Amino acid sequence: MKKFLIYSLKIVLITFVLLYASDLVYTAIYEHSIPRNKLQYLVKKEQQEYDIAFLGSSRVANHINTQLFDSLSGKKTINLGVEGAGLNDNLLQLKLLLSKNKVKSVYLQLDPNFENVNPSNLGTVESMPFIKNREINTHLQENFEDYWKLNYVPFYRYAINDPKIGFREAIFSAINKKPRIDPSIGYTPKYKSSGKLVGQHLPKTIKNNNPVLDSIEKICARNAVELVYYISPYCSKTKNLNYIEKLKSKIPSIIDLTEGYPDSLFYNCAHLNDTGAGLFTENLYLATKSL
Amino acid sequence: MLFNSLDFAIFLPIVFALYWLIPSKNLKVQNLLIVAASYTFYGWWDWRFLALILFSTLVDYIVGLNLKKEKPKSFRLTLLWTSIAVNIGLLVFFKYFNFFLDNFAEAFTFFGGEIQTRSLNIILPVGISFYTFQTLSYTIDIYKRKLEPTTDFIAFAAFVSFFPQLVAGPIERASNLLPQILAPRKFVQSQAVDGLHLIIWGLFKKVVIADSCAVYVEEIFSNYESMNSFTLLLGAFYFAFQIYGDFSGYSDIAIGTARLFGMNLMRNFNFPYFSRDIAEFWRRWHISLSTWFRDYVYIPLGGSRLSRWNGFRNILIVFLVSGFWHGANWTFIFWGALHALFYIPLFLMKRNRRNLDIVALDRVLPNWREFLAMFRTFFLVLIGWIFFRADTIAQAFNYLKGIVSLKFDGFMQYLTIERYAPELLVLITLFIIIEWFIRRSEHPFYGRLRLIKLIGILFLLITQGVYTDAKDFIYFQF
Incomplete structure (x- = not known):
């Protein structure tokens, strides 16, 4: 029995050593590789000055052509829209952005993301290799029930988020494989159409308030950053489009840019294609140039 | 409780330590611990269905004891059928009731009738197909006088509910597992x-x-x-x-x-x-189930002893039943039939044991x-x-x-x-x-x-x- 217990303990020990070593290797890879997504870009970039940072989900990543916006406005902008990101993820992005860089204005896309206060598995997960970063650590502590495991159990954060920061991504990072989208530009165009437009349902009701949005407002105020809200369009097949009116009544300052986009400009019902994004960027510029 | 869960990673070492720390390796206490651990393991999923396991255990324990006695054959046969009816009855109710009901209604409609049925919202108890077959092997083997029934209820309960194989097998034979549960255990390093x-x-x-x-x-x-x-x-x-x-x-x-x-x-x-070949596949895939069907369905039906036609029929039955065992859906029955189709040519050409x-x-x-x-x-x-x-x-x-x-x-x-x-x-x-x-x-x-x-x-x-x-x-x- 004694021999068996020693052997079992040896296996447990080997497992922990492997967990710890894998964690160290993955973390080192992410720390030393070129940024392959926008979260990593924010963690690694310092001393940058931007006139405008666009925050939101894929509806920002796909809709705002920063190069076009820059040429129209003569300003330096960055598109930080992340696929699947909600306001909570945007809050973390904002904290990271302001911790080491300067920004004059933040343009935040609001839509049904107003209903959600939780971090997404898509947005915030990309920050987990940098859990020792103070901003990230605090944010994870405030928002993740399994923070203890994320922070203290070696390799746990990589194991449970394998599709985003697991083996494949670590290998790509190790060989410094260029990402599909350059995070320093951030615009992710969609081309033509994904097929027949299938309308999605916007919420029937609207939340009274969103505490995450309140936090975003406070941080912006504290850092003297101008905060601009806007909403981008949906295709005509979308159900409960009157949600937009409800959102406007809740946040009167929101810039409504939902009109004037025929279905032919959509990649799918929530996302404009490249042509639509060009038009949208121009309209956003026109609507905000006097700000 | 899943084997691939943190719960099990904590549960197993605790049970292991308690099991071998029992003074003088007291068999009764060890078996009682197995039962308690097994019921905890199963109850972790849904404690309500523990009653089913207990019921099945009680029925087969009593049937087993009575089968031993020198009683008329008809009485023994009645006891055996009681065990079969209870175990298969539970299985049919929990697993196949809605399937039969829906298909009955469809058949009725097909022949021009009209019938209103209401499916029951039945939860399938995890592992029911496994432990019912395991307990059935016990009563059938005693009936055939291949096995002596046990008088030790705790040992029998441990045999039925032994947590490592309770929910998904291997479907153990009483003749293999029960003697091990009844014998004192020694820790063997290898x-x-x-x-x-x-x-x-x-x-x-x-x-x-x-x-x-x-x-x-x-x-x-x-x-x-x-x-x-x-x-x-x-x-x-x-x-x-x-x-x-x-x-x-x-x-x-x-x-x-x-x-x-x-x-x-x-x-x-x-x-x-x-x-x-497919015959070899079935000697290597889910061996505990295929040998169960061989021993308790195929051979009692006559196997391949009587005629080629009988063998053909029995193989078809075994594959269909085996398919149906997997779930209440025609896809499983078709899967079984397909394997019978692959197997029967080998059988007819006497190449199934090559x-x-x-x-x-x-x-x-x-x-x-x-x-x-x-x-x-x-x-x-x-x-x-x-x-x-x-x-x-x-x-x-x-x-x-x-x-x-x-x-x-x-x-x-x-x-x-x-x-x-x-x-x-x-x-x-x-x-x-x-x-x-x-x-x-x-x-x-x-x-x-x-x-x-x-x-x-x-x-x-x-x-x-x-x-x-x-x-x-x-x-x-x-």
């Missing part, structure tokens, strides 16, 4: 180490192979109409490894866990994808004839898996139609959806190679390089395993 190795190997099969494949299988089978031929073929291929990794992985963990407690369970899988040995036993590689035979068998099994996995028979045929339509646009269409795919093919290839080289044993951790192999598998388990959510074992639903 047996326990072997058990530990089997647990690790089983976890690798489940968490790395099966769960990685599951992501794609789900995606491909759910969207099969828009998938090209190559992707559909890969979907079936991945499912073959999902179900094998899942179920044989479970069995390995079960057998390994039992060894930690000094018990030897029967082998359930013996490298089935290296089979050279490949009884291990393929390429004394060679590193198979010869081309063996390779082709294995490939052909795997291909037939693959066709069967499409019916097994599909929701309806029509869907399975459409899936097959998609494969033979030979549309190859887009290559691997689903690759952008989730995780990694070319890497998965590499992983499966590696798995096949490992399995090939260990086909004479149970797991890879033998020999001088044992520690290196162990570290390698643990490393793969850590970095390649799917931990996003603990996935149920497929056979829990059966």
Whole structure:
């Protein structure tokens, strides 16, 4: 029995050593590789000055052509829209952005993301290799029930988020494989159409308030950053489009840019294609140039 | 409680420590601990269904004791049928009631009648198909006077509910497991180490192979109409490894866990994808179920003793019943029929017992004839898996139609959806190679390089395993 217990303990020990070593290797890879997504870009970039940072989900990543916006406005902008990101993820992005860089204005896309206060598995997960970063650590502590495991159990954060920061991504990072989208530009165009437009349902009701949005407002105020809200369009097949009116009544300052986009400009019902994004960027510029 | 969960990782060492720390290895107390641990293990999922196990245990314990007595044959037969009726009755009610009801209503409508039925909202108790068959083997063996009934109720309850194999087998025979439960146990170092190795190997099969494949299988089978031929073929291929990794992985963990407690369970899988014909496949796949059907259905029906026709009929019955055992859906019955179709020609040509040995036993590689035979068998099994996995028979045929339509646009269409795919093919290839080289044993951790192999598998388990959510074992639903 004694021999068996020693052997079992040896296996447990080997497992922990492997967990710890894998964690160290993955973390080192992410720390030393070129940024392959926008979260990593924010963690690694310092001393940058931007006139405008666009925050939101894929509806920002796909809709705002920063190069076009820059040429129209003569300003330096960055598109930080992340696929699947909600306001909570945007809050973390904002904290990271302001911790080491300067920004004059933040343009935040609001839509049904107003209903959600939780971090997404898509947005915030990309920050987990940098859990020792103070901003990230605090944010994870405030928002993740399994923070203890994320922070203290070696390799746990990589194991449970394998599709985003697991083996494949670590290998790509190790060989410094260029990402599909350059995070320093951030615009992710969609081309033509994904097929027949299938309308999605916007919420029937609207939340009274969103505490995450309140936090975003406070941080912006504290850092003297101008905060601009806007909403981008949906295709005509979308159900409960009157949600937009409800959102406007809740946040009167929101810039409504939902009109004037025929279905032919959509990649799918929530996302404009490249042509639509060009038009949208121009309209956003026109609507905000006097700000 | 899932084997691949943190709960089990805590539960097992505690039970193990208590089990071997019992003073003087007191058998009664050890068995009582097994029962308590098993009921906790099962109750972790849903404690309400513990009553079912207890009921089944009580009935078969009493039936067993009464079968021993010198009573008229008719009385013994009545007792046996009581046990069969209770166990099969429970199974039919929980597993097949809605299926029969729906099909009855459909048949009625087909013949012009009109009938209103209301399906019951029945939860299928996990493992019911396994433990009912296990207890049935006990009463049948006593009836046939192959086994002496036990008077020790706790030991019998431990036999029925033994937690490593309670929910998904191997379906143990009373003649194998019960004597082990009734005999004093001694801790054997080599047996326990072997058990530990089997647990690790089983976890690798489940968490790395099966769960990685599951992501794609789900995606491909759910969207099969828009998938090209190559992707559909890969979907079936991945499912073959999902179900094998899942179920044989479970069995390995079960057998390994039992060894930690000094018990030897029967082998359930013996490298089935290296089979050279379907008959060999069925000697290597879910062995505990196929031998159960052989011993308690096929042979009592006459086997192949009487005539070729009788043998043909009995094989067909066994495959259909075996298919139906897997679930209340026509797809499983069709899957069984398909395997009967593959098997019967071998039986009629008396070639069903040709490949009884291990393929390429004394060679590193198979010869081309063996390779082709294995490939052909795997291909037939693959066709069967499409019916097994599909929701309806029509869907399975459409899936097959998609494969033979030979549309190859887009290559691997689903690759952008989730995780990694070319890497998965590499992983499966590696798995096949490992399995090939260990086909004479149970797991890879033998020999001088044992520690290196162990570290390698643990490393793969850590970095390649799917931990996003603990996935149920497929056979829990059966």
